[in-house]
Amino acid sequence: MEKFVYYTKLFDCYKKLLSPQEALTFSYYYEEDLSLQEIAECRGVSKSAIGATIKNVELKLATYENALHLEARKSNLLRIITTIEDENLKLELE
Secondary structure (H helix, E strand, O other), X not given: OHHHHHHHHHHHHHHHHOOHHHHHHHHHHHHOXXXXXXXXXXXXXXXXXXXXXXXXXXXXXXXXXXXXXXXHHHHHHHHHHHHOOOHHHHHHHO
């Protein structure tokens, strides 16, 4: 479950950096919860090709996060926002 949450958060940050095919395959697997076989049948490719694409996208997302740290910064900002008592300031920051 931890891996699922991690990659889903990274996908939200970096999906525009992926090719349309990579983003669609990743979305089918992580967001739509389709099996590799179901995605392969839908896309007209082999199950191993889908598995390779998923692993490649996971590697790309982790690489982007290691270089840019957008998800880590977003998480830190959200954590800080929860400690603020001024409701108007909270809304403005969110």
